[in-house]
Amino acid sequence: MEACYKISRALQSVRKTKPLVHHITNYVTANDCANITLAIGASPVMADDICEVRDMVALANSLVINLGTLNSRTVESIMAAGKRANELSIPVVLDPVGAGATPYRTKIAREIMNEIKIAVVRGNLSEIKALYGINVKTKGVDSSEEFSADKAVSSDIKKVAQDFANQFHTIVAITGKIDLITDGKRVKLIKNGHEMLSRITGTGCMCTSLIGSYIGAENDYFHGAIAGVATMGIAGEIGYSKLDKNEGPGRLKVKILDTIYHLSEEDILKWGKIYEE
Amino acid sequence: MEACYKISRALQSVRKTKPLVHHITNYVTANDCANITLAIGASPVMADDICEVRDMVALANSLVINLGTLNSRTVESIMAAGKRANELSIPVVLDPVGAGATPYRTKIAREIMNEIKIAVVRGNLSEIKALYGINVKTKGVDSSEEFSADKAVSSDIKKVAQDFANQFHTIVAITGKIDLITDGKRVKLIKNGHEMLSRITGTGCMCTSLIGSYIGAENDYFHGAIAGVATMGIAGEIGYSKLDKNEGPGRLKVKILDTIYHLSEEDILKWGKIYEE
Amino acid sequence: MEACYKISRALQSVRKTKPLVHHITNYVTANDCANITLAIGASPVMADDICEVRDMVALANSLVINLGTLNSRTVESIMAAGKRANELSIPVVLDPVGAGATPYRTKIAREIMNEIKIAVVRGNLSEIKALYGINVKTKGVDSSEEFSADKAVSSDIKKVAQDFANQFHTIVAITGKIDLITDGKRVKLIKNGHEMLSRITGTGCMCTSLIGSYIGAENDYFHGAIAGVATMGIAGEIGYSKLDKNEGPGRLKVKILDTIYHLSEEDILKWGKIYEE
Secondary structure, eight states: OHHHHHHHHHHHHHHHHOOEEEEEOOTTTHHHHHHHHHHHTOEEEEOOOTTTHHHHHHHOSEEEEEOTTOOHHHHHHHHHHHHHHHHTTOOEEEEOTTBTTBHHHHHHHHHHHHHSOOSEEEEOHHHHHHHHTOOOOOBTTBOSOOOOSSSOOOHHHHHHHHHHHHHHTSEEEEOSSSEEEESSSOEEEEOOOOGGGGGSTTHHHHHHHHHHHHHHHOSOHHHHHHHHHHHHHHHHHHHHHTOOTTOOHHHHHHHHHHHHHHOOHHHHHHHOOEEEO | OHHHHHHHHHHHHHHHHOOEEEEEOOTTTHHHHHHHHHHHTOEEEEOOOTTTHHHHHHHOSEEEEEOTTOOHHHHHHHHHHHHHHHHTTOOEEEEOTTBTTBHHHHHHHHHHHHHSOOSEEEEOHHHHHHHHTOOOOOBTTBOSOOOOSSSOOOHHHHHHHHHHHHHHTSEEEEOSSSEEEESSSOEEEEOOOOGGGGGSTTHHHHHHHHHHHHHHHOSOHHHHHHHHHHHHHHHHHHHHHTOOTTOOHHHHHHHHHHHHHHOOHHHHHHHOOEEEO | OHHHHHHHHHHHHHHHHOOEEEEEOOTTTHHHHHHHHHHHTOEEEEOOOTTTHHHHHHHOSEEEEEOTTOOHHHHHHHHHHHHHHHHTTOOEEEEOTTBTTBHHHHHHHHHHHHHSOOSEEEEOHHHHHHHHTOOOOOBTTBOSOOOOSSSOOOHHHHHHHHHHHHHHTSEEEEOSSSEEEESSSOEEEEOOOOGGGGGSTTHHHHHHHHHHHHHHHOSOHHHHHHHHHHHHHHHHHHHHHTOOTTOOHHHHHHHHHHHHHHOOHHHHHHHOOEEEO
């Protein structure tokens, strides 16, 4: 309940301050990321050229680094923008899409963790494990492992997430059937969302953009991460509840954007399933 | 009224001649730009490699240059394609996305204005001012300034737009709550559109693609620019009028495409709000 | 009828095995390709950097090469990934978008045909002719020629497709008002789809992603190609049948994704129009 009120206040803060969220991201879901950033009330800018990223990030309230279609040209830009953001105390969110799938992705994702101070890292369980150095078998950009919705999150996973957060002084958000967010000490679980979200590309990327929007407006990154993950899950669940039986993921994406645009304190209180561990 | 009839005739001309609109554009809104170009009845092609842009533009009826995710690789292609288009008298539309936000964007946008003959340049007020050399504070790719819908467009702004148009022998289209289009002498104002359009990424880019579609089919670039801007605004307004109260920007984008596909002379006459200044 | 049952079985196989479909594709329709791959039950991954494509394709069940926004950087990746796929007997689908439009596209598309063993090549009539070395006038990425829906496919076209298939030991799928699929000997015609599909960008690309999904789950590439083309056409036709009269291509795209997500054996049997030639 208290967590839901906090999300609601954070949402008001995003809508009031309209933070500029600089994205260095992939070309598969960039449109969706821009639209969800606008839907929640923030302002997205996508810019990845080395000639301008330092200047662009200096105007921004947060930086989202997304490795979806990682390539040699943008790695340089990511490093430059990330370091400049650190100098200016602009928070950075990392979405290590596909970490663990190829050695290149894992290597670059780890370099980013090592060279840039990351406020929040959000990934699925495979990506986070790969980033932390645990061997995983991943299948492309989708997680090969999941928290089970039926049982509690294992204490192993919780420990990995907390250790990772402590080692890098960052917030770790692992999303899946159940979402786990930790700052190393505190652990929150979120049980919103719907299975159909996994049949829409970029729901993870969009979640990361929401986190970027919240931490661009709020100084408490732990709550910003909770707010971003919960907003995505709640919008997915409300959106799904409004589908006709012959509608599917195409329509659900449209409804998620519409739901976030109209999201109210009432919705968050009614739908939010956020638990202390 | 007369302006609306002209738009309707231009629309028929696009649908009849199906102009090929070559885009060198960004990866955030490329899909929307292609879809709106198809919706109005033109044919989009996106190609940005230096190895083929000169050949591609030679097949086209117009060239759209959009700086959304400007990068060093495509700058060379933009210059080559623009110059070839000029040689072949194929009209070029420029969308200087984010000009003023970073020195790099401003510099490249100005180089394009100086080296390529631009038939129409469309941007928000910040972008156009930055391009013209007036210091502006921009916030990413969104305008930091707006015409107020409540008061008349200031004579200052009008003068800037006209001077800019005269200096570069181009048509200037400034879009926002009110849209202003000028060829240096004549000034038209368009009061269509809806505030929710600013919550969909790429409505500016899509507007530019519509201008590209019209001037690929018509020789009168001033009227082509008016037609493109008015079509976007009218479609946005009709689309919005059909939303249920819990629908938002996700659904509105879908409705804009559908509205443009079905747009009739009747719609244009009923909804068009185009004024001589 | 038998063909429809086979498609239905192939669909079950995709949903059961969830093949990973590695795409090296364009930035215009990448989002739609990812979403249609998820909608049918497969798993897309888009990765195009030379540093990782060999590793990524090794995890995949099929590789989709799409030349939509072909550029010098990705040509190298295409060749490397294609050769690695061949070594590992992972089937490769080629979508030669815009072949024939510029010498560069035609040249690269032919190099790919010559250097990589292609399981299925899918294009419109202009693209396939250009690839086979027949002079065509193309207009950007849209076909300048079409099978007529009113008359039978000419024996000339059939011969071109069969000769092409025989020469390269590949499956050729030519899509348009009527679709033709041949392995050199057998020829199938599919008469599904609707004209409005040509007003949505990327329906060809999405069709290719569906073929990639099927041949990632099935060893029979001829039937995989038929299944992919038929699924796209059937979904387009069902989607269109559910549009209100004021809806258009924007809504149709959403409905296509939803239809494919829910596609049943009953739908395929009811709507499929697949003919032996």
